[in-house]
Amino acid sequence: MNQKKTVMSGVRPTGLPHLGNWAGAFKNWVELQKDYRCYYSIVDWHALTSEYQNTKNIKQDIGSVLLDMLAVGIDPEKSTVFLQSEIKEIAELFLLFGMFTPLGWLERVPTFKEQQKELKDKDINTIGFLGYPLLQTIDIIIVKANVVPVGEDQVYHLELAREIVRRFNNLYGQYFPEPIELLTPIPKLPGLDGRKMSKSYDNAIYLSDSAEAVEKKIRPMVTDTRRKRRTDPGVPDDCPVFDFHKSFSSEEEKKEIVAGCTSASIGCIDCKKILIKNMNNVLDPFRERRKKYENMNAADILEPGTRKVKAVAKQTLEEVRELMKI
Numbered sequence: 001m002n003q004k005k006t007v008m009s010g011v012r013p014t015g016l017p018h019l020g021n022w023a024g025a026f027k028n029w030v031e032l033q034k035d036y037r038c039y040y041s042i043v044d045w046h047a048l049t050s051e052y053q054n055t056k057n058i059k060q061d062i063g064s065v066l067l068d069m070l071a072v073g074i075d076p077e078k079s080t081v082f083l084q085s086e087i088k089e090i091a092e093l094f095l096l097f098g099m100f101t102p103l104g105w106l107e108r109v110p111t112f113k114e115q116q117k118e119l120k121d122k123d124i125n126t127i128g129f130l131g132y133p134l135l136q137t138i139d140i141i142i143v144k145a146n147v148v149p150v151g152e153d154q155v156y157h158l159e160l161a162r163e164i165v166r167r168f169n170n171l172y173g174q175y176f177p178e179p180i181e182l183l184t185p186i187p188k189l190p191g192l193d194g195r196k197m198s199k200s201y202d203n204a205i206y207l208s209d210s211a212e213a214v215e216k217k218i219r220p221m222v223t224d225t226r227r228k229r230r231t232d233p234g235v236p237d238d239c240p241v242f243d244f245h246k247s248f249s250s251e252e253e254k255k256e257i258v259a260g261c262t263s264a265s266i267g268c269i270d271c272k273k274i275l276i277k278n279m280n281n282v283l284d285p286f287r288e289r290r291k292k293y294e295n296m297n298a299a300d301i302l303e304p305g306t307r308k309v310k311a312v313a314k315q316t317l318e319e320v321r322e323l324m325k326i
Helices: 019-032 044-051 058-072 088-098 103-107 110-118 132-141 152-172 211-218 240-248 251-262 268-293 298-324
Strands: 006-011 037-042 079-083 147-150 180-183
Touching: 006 019, 006 132, 019 037, 019 058, 019 147, 037 058, 037 298, 044 058, 044 132, 058 079, 058 268, 058 298, 079 298, 088 132, 088 298, 103 152, 110 152, 132 152, 147 152, 152 180, 152 298, 211 268, 240 251, 240 268, 251 268
Parallel strands: 006 037, 006 147, 037 079, 147 180
Antiparallel strands: none
């Protein structure tokens, strides 16, 4: 009987998770529970790489992120869910690997320069931010994960992780497996204003939003600007609302909406009503599942997973120290 491969992934606690987080990560994480041994981490140290000047909400956000992870179907009975900062071995292994990871490897990471441009309002010229791809590598290898689910924009990070692992294995002996990416299609899910869905843009639909909140957010959305009047035909592919339909409506519904929009036989309000119904059909099971966990203490839920990872991490670090002869 083949042993299950090990998956590792993490989420930063930097605000409430939204539908983009679900479509891009959580939905896939739930599916992976069926066939892999899964480790899912709330990576609060990673939150500090960009939020070190504004740390007051991180503890609260840990609880919010955990609750939404559980609500979407990540099951602590099937997956190991834990808090990164409780695993002190991660910090020590990060320090040890920092001694032989070339600076140039980190400076080449495309997202380093991209984020410097995007986050102009934050001073991220820090060792922590430059080193976060190395910290990601440690998150992965501390549990000897084989597989990491990523989108195409994160493939370089996995290539770097393999380079770092190779360097350790060449220096001290073959020990760590080289993690491979499990490419996951990330659907284009825009924000309410057509830009990327983001907490910072205030254009998100959150996994914790009520049915009423979803309706309140969708109804005023701007549609195809060609439809100034109800009788004007539109072009669905130029409409932010239709981008949501691509992820939440059936093939039959999408065909009907395209036909109705291009012929002006349905109005934008009718189109939005269908979307609101379908979005709430997805979110309703999350709301129901959330009730099971919302009165529980986050620390109590995380404790079994954290205890399990501590044992694995302790053994990994002991064996690394032996290989390094320190």
